[in-house]
Amino acid sequence: MPLEETVELLRGFRGQFDLGQEFVYAIFSPDESEAIGGTGLHTRRGEGVFEIGYWIRASRASEGFATEATAALTRVAFEVCGVERVEIRTDPENAPSLAIPRKLGFVEEGTLRRISHGSDGTPLQADAVVFALLREELSGSPAGSAPLETFDAAGARVL
Numbered sequence: 001m002p003l004e005e006t007v008e009l010l011r012g013f014r015g016q017f018d019l020g021q022e023f024v025y026a027i028f029s030p031d032e033s034e035a036i037g038g039t040g041l042h043t044r045r046g047e048g049v050f051e052i053g054y055w056i057r058a059s060r061a062s063e064g065f066a067t068e069a070t071a072a073l074t075r076v077a078f079e080v081c082g083v084e085r086v087e088i089r090t091d092p093e094n095a096p097s098l099a100i101p102r103k104l105g106f107v108e109e110g111t112l113r114r115i116s117h118g119s120d121g122t123p124l125q126a127d128a129v130v131f132a133l134l135r136e137e138l139s140g141s142p143a144g145s146a147p148l149e150t151f152d153a154a155g156a157r158v159l
C-alpha cells in the first residue's frame with residue numbers, strides 16, 4: 001500500500017477512535033520496533049456490546065500475541081468502557097482463531113450460517129462461530145487475570 005494511503009487509513013482510524021465510533025489498535029513487538037498485527041473493539045454489534053477482531057503478521061504467528069491482545073482488550077471493554085458483552089466471531093475452519101476465545105474462557109454460543117461479509121459489505125456466504133463473554137463472567141475467566149496497563153490520550157494511567 002502506498003504511504004499516502006496508509007496515512008489516510010490511520011487518520012481514519014484515529015478520527016473514528018476520537019469520535020468514539022470504532023477503536024482500532026496496532027499490535028507492536030515488545031520492544032515496539034515492529035508492527036506485527038492489528039486488533040480492535042468494534043461497535044457493529046450494537047449498544048453495550050463490543051466485538052474484538054484480530055490479525056497477526058504470518059512471520060510472528062503462534063507466539064501468543066493475538067491471545068495477549070484479546071485478553072487485554074476484553075478487560076478494557078468491561079473495566080474501562082463498561083460494556084455488558086464482548087463478542088468474537090471466527091471462521092469455523094480457522095483453528096488458530098477459534099483457539100483464542102476458547103483459551104480465554106469465552107462461551108461458544110453457536111454457528112451462524114452464511115453470515116460473513118467482506119469489509120465492503122459483499123456477502124462471503126461463509127459461516128461464523130460466535131463466542132461471547134458477559135460482564136459477570138470476566139473475573140472467573142482467564143481473560144480476567146490478564147496483565148494490563150492502560151493510559152488515556154494524555155498519558156495518564158487509567159488501569
Ligand SMILES: CC(C)(COP(=O)(O)OP(=O)(O)OC[C@H]1O[C@@H](n2cnc3c(N)ncnc32)[C@H](O)[C@@H]1OP(=O)(O)O)[C@@H](O)C(=O)NCCC(=O)NCCS
Pocket residue numbers: 054055056057060061062063064065066067068089090091094095096097099100103
Ligand atoms: C488467527 C491469528 C490472529 C492468530 O494469531 P496468533 O498470534 O498466532 O495467535 P496465538 O499465538 O495467540 O494463539 C493461537 C493458538 O492457536 C493454536 N493453533 C495454531 N495453529 C493451530 C492449528 N492448526 N490447529 C489448532 N490450533 C492451532 C496455537 O497453538 C495457539 O494456541 P496455544 O497458545 O494454546 O498453543 C493469526 O493466525 C492471523 O492473523 N491469521 C490471519 C487473519 C485471521 O484469520 N484473523 C482472524 C479472523 S476471525
